[in-house]
Amino acid sequence: MKLLICLSILLLSAGLFAQQPFNGVESNLGNLFRLSNAKSRSISPENFNGAKGGGGKATTGTGANASRELGQGWKVSPSVDIAPGQTYTIAEIDGPGSIQHIWMTPTGNWRYSILRLYWDDETTPSVEAPVGDFFGQGWGRYAALQSLAVCVNPGSAFNCYWPMPFRKKCKITLENIDVQKMVLYYQVDYLLTDIPSDAAYFHAQFHRTNPSHTRRTTSYSTT
Template sequence: MNRIIICLVSLFIASSVYSQSGFNGLDVNMGNLYRLSNAETRSISPENFTGEKGKGGMARLEDKDIPNKANAAHVARDLGQGWKVNPFIIIKPGETFTLAEIDGSGAIQHMWMTPTGNWKFSIIRIYWDDEKEPSVECPVGDFFAMGWNVYAPLSSQAICVNPGSAFNCYWQMPFRKKCKITMENINDQDPMRLYYQIDYTLTVVPDDAAYFHAQYRRSNPNMSSIHTIIDGIKGEGHYVGTYIGWGVRNNRWWGEGEIKFFMDGDKEFPTICGTGAEDYFCGSYNFDREGQYNVFCTPYAGFHQVIRPDGAYKSQQRFGMYRWHILDPIRFKKELKVTIQDLGWRHGHRYLPQKSDIISVAYWYQAEPHAKFPKLPGWEELEVN
């Protein structure tokens, strides 16, 4: 009984301190959605490039000849200002457009966008607090788990991809001084049209808040039979997600390989070692029911895409999988490396080291500064053929 009373008193004190300290609006969930906050909600889109209060929908018809000032002036000509005059932007070949530049402290809470054209040729980058090297650098399709440049519905807690090509991201991304988000069109021929909205809050950021990172990698072909998802992470943080697009070049089941997390001084052998690709992505037995792959989406893991070679000009099978470590983040203090084996089956019930085409995006939080990313390949290496 005394222990129960002590626990209740501790809970009361903790909740009182929390209440007195104020609610900054960052850690929002169904359990505290009722709480008031001093945070200020803002949103950036082509109808309000700065996100300023009371500045949305101000595009003017007379600016129709100025790039990205009134792109829909013709269809809004009968209605005028305030009636969807500039709902999208055009990014020319070779051009980089700043989608958002936010001063102050706060957090990105949601991003929505509908990029057109080749998703491999549109590069999203995010910079925190005036850093020169991006903390996020990724082809936009891969960032939203669409690495094969083919739409597939995806419904999860962190990322949703909805009809017809609506990309949504719900990763919380705090910043203390500044946030800058850009999109580069590396297509050497075609412009891209982009509708987008970036929803964020201006608020106090806790001292222990880490910065969001995401990095793209590809092994094509994977000559070592080991694909490196991430390497060279230095500092303290936690790993929160993996997207993999797997292109298979052989028959039989292709996902026997183990995922391995080498952290904080691990050398030959990792601290965390999985038992197979489908197991890591929270499935089992080849994602197979009655001889067929079964796609699925859950809040934290999914096998959401199967591209079968069933067309006149299609080659081989390709797959998409995601695993979000939201309730089970992988903590590291000094360094982290993550790999996955490229392993299938061969004659005589033996493992087969494969040479697959493997795309991956690693998602993690860490204290800055972060290690410089490997140079992102050009469109020739990014292209899916």
């Protein structure tokens, strides 16, 4: 009788575990074996809205001249030009979901390119910082950086791997406050998936007191 009770408890526990699907957001070496119903998507100058199968189909773009003998599928649109004073919308995504990776290579003065991220119905950004400082390049010139959250590779290839969940919507913009045009190469990889009720929102703010003190704060918050 005791054996049957123990087996029943084990089966019940296994059933409860099976009823909790993996949403894919917290992927790591310890759970690579778990299957997920999350839909992976990617936004870039080749695929502005992250449409499934939408990459590599551009016929016009900043690389059109270089790829003129190669044709469609050969990085015809690897980047975008952002004029002085222009705020460019990098991504606008309907949720629920989570940003999993951002890569970008911006030209010009990185202190004059302002990155902003808005979650859900926000009118004030949760992330607002110069693009160089956000990726750990506070001196305005390339410095190799290798960490779990942020990697900056040769050629000023900025990468961040902060999981950034959102419930309704995500909007990412970059404002060029310089007097010169800038060129931006970028890719935003994200998941469309269920987000747990206890998930907080990613925040990062840049603060500076002239002439010499600069700091950046990064956090997760429920507001």
